[in-house]
Amino acid sequence: MIQFTKIKYALSLFIVILAVFKSTNSLADGKVQIIPQPTSLSYGKGELVLNQKVCIQAPAELQSELELLQSLLQKGLSRGPKQVSKNGDIQLMLDANRLSTLGEEGYKLLVEEEGIKITAATSAGIFYGIQSIRQLLPITFEYGKQYQSVKIPCLEIIDRPRFPWRALMLDESRHFKGKEVVKDLLDQMAMLKMNTFHWHLTDDQGWRIEIKKYPKLTQIGSERKDTQISRNSELRTGEPHSGFYKQDEIKEILEYAKRLHIKVVPEIEMPGHATAAIAAYPWVGAMETPQEVAVTFGKFDDSFQIADPKVVQFLKDILDEVIVLFPGAVIHIGGDEVNFKPWEHSAKVLDFMKKKELASPVDLQIYFTNEISNYLDHKGKRMMGWNDIMGSDIHDERGEDAAAVKQKLAKSTIVHFWKGDLNLINQAVEEGYDVVNSNHWDTYLDYTYERIPLSKSYAFDPVPEGLNEQYKSHILGAGAQMWSEWIPTVAQMQKQIFPRLAAYAEVGWTPAESKDFTRFKQNLEQIKRRWEFLGIQFYEEQ
Incomplete structure (x- = not known):
């Protein structure tokens, strides 16, 4: 939506792709970089390979979140994932019993070699789980680069906000x-x-x-x-x-x-x-x-x-x-x-x-x-x-x-x-x-x-x-x-x-x-690259 010329956009895109090329297929050090830092994050063994055949399972109440995730994955995989009624590679699941542990906006994100599960008590929690998935994907995924597949490390995130x-x-x-x-x-x-x-x-x-x-x-x-x-x-x-x-x-x-x-x-x-x-x-x-x-x-x-x-x-x-x-x-x-x-x-x-x-x-x-x-x-x-x-x-x-x-x-x-x-x-x-x-x-x-x-x-x-x-x-x-x-x-x-x-x-x-400011600054570099793709100006402290 931000207006800038095609020349400026192409130049910006080229510079950013060069800057992040080495780390676009998978995370270079195996550590995810998510802002804001999740409440709990633990790593499993192996990686999930996400490819163009991925399909999503979600109830009718999560139609908006389903469409958001489909749109996100289509950007990098060139085709939108199909919705299935069972056995989806990515499963979005509502569980009202999680309200006491996850609250109104919390979620559990489980990445295994077989697929991804996001569980939450409300659609807001599912939405925030999807936002975390965005930051697990390569930086260039949403901004023009096409992938046959991407790798995501196996992990579990249990997350909820400190303040409403x-x-x-x-x-x-x-x-x-x-x-x-x-x-x-x-x-x-x-x-x-x-x-x-x-x-x-x-x-x-x-x-x-x-x-x-x-x-x-x-x-x-x-x-x-x-x-x-x-x-x-x-x-x-x-x-x-x-x-x-x-x-x-x-x-x-x-x-x-x-x-x-x-x-x-x-x-x-x-x-x-x-x-x-x-x-x-x-x-x-x-x-x-x-x-x-x-x-x-x-x-x-x-x-x-x-x-x-x-x-x-x-x-x-x-x-x-x-x-x-x-x-x-x-x-x-x-x-x-x-x-x-x-x-x-x-x-x-x-x-x-x-x-x-x-x-x-x-x-x-x-x-x-x-x-x-x-x-x-x-x-x-x-x-x-x-x-x-x-x-x-x-x-x-x-x-x-x-x-x-x-x-x-x-x-x-x-x-x-x-x-x-x-x-x-x-x-x-x-x-x-x-x-x-x-x-x-x-x-x-x-x-x-x-x-x-x-x-x-x-x-x-x-x-x-x-x-x-x-x-x-x-x-x-x-x-x-x-x-x-x-x-x-x-x-x-x-x-x-x-x-x-x-x-x-x-x-x-x-x-x-x-909170850890040193870790935050490291994670921020990934977000800055996203802003560069979007043409968003940001201040660089000396």
Whole structure:
């Protein structure tokens, strides 16, 4: 899907084939290289010879996984394997009794001289077993080289993820990338067994999702006149930037993600980062003044006028369309970096706070956030938000004289930690909240490799050191964030994401005690060759 010229593709293909030619028929040292590293891997004796006569056995419930495996094997063997009802060379098997040992996403992969068996409690587990098979095959298998047969060492893998939440976030508000780029990212996430795509679709610099009840959100809010080039700079690109997804396009992407067993979590920012929406509908802003879609980046003056029932209903109307569109259980409402000044100077807000006995703007935000949380609960969804929504002064803005926060965040909320003292994670889980850890010092992909080198990405542990064992189940996992303020092109974005995405994949999947950075770097060389075949840019640390 990634666009490049035929000449560049042919040259890239030739170079990579030369680089890996000696190891394409079988594994040179007999050791498999899989990212993320499996929970348990043991070797048997001998090799399986996989040839063009291979056939696959699978139940009807695994039709999607069967077709995936057929397509994979057809790429290197020139013909698609036939499906048989029994005695298949490759057997895909569902066993609900394995749920207690393998969980929702685990699998057992057994390679013997007679064939391959993948067993799992769910189709997701089967899918991840197939992803491991992909990495057992020669690197050139999927990319144009044809084989009469390939050899795979006999082995047994028993595997399941450490965390249920293994996410990549893409910010498309700041720089729109488009559905083909999104699909490419989903492909790479799937190979690395990542299961959550967090999609940041609205912010000050652009509204990227069609809302049919409020068409101006995309007619006006999806385009800005110019773009700031770098931090603290007056320089601009001198060109407009625009783009948004029609609901049919979102459905297409969601269907694509579903086949890859990836959940998509949309982020619709509220009550801050609202400039693009206010530009479209000025009456929803607290300052009651017209705004333009922001052309610079940072924290902006206006916020939604959440003391006005019509504005709250506006936001609920938007969420109604999002709820119908996205089948997943979670909707992210942002909630970070809210500017309280327009509320503090609004007679309407101050009157509302007095009536509701809200002591501070922070309490007002939590009150509003809980209203949205309850609304989503009643719709069968669960709210998620950045950890600003808990009310802590994570930006050190309020001073010693600020009123104590009295409102308490709804317990059903998933807290997305990104900033502040790590003790805030302990506090959240001890109070019963589920947490996704995306500490910006460890997971922000827009940060340079000097600030977050590959080794630091790999060393990240979503569970804070010393956390009591009884609370660890509340740490759902981790997210890696691709904020795009200063990342306008796809090539720049790829170099920020890759190869660190592979490190975060292993952080989310592999038991902490099984991680080994030296081994990971060796295994990463195989993945890099795959990226080269696909034309994916990646950063090489010196």
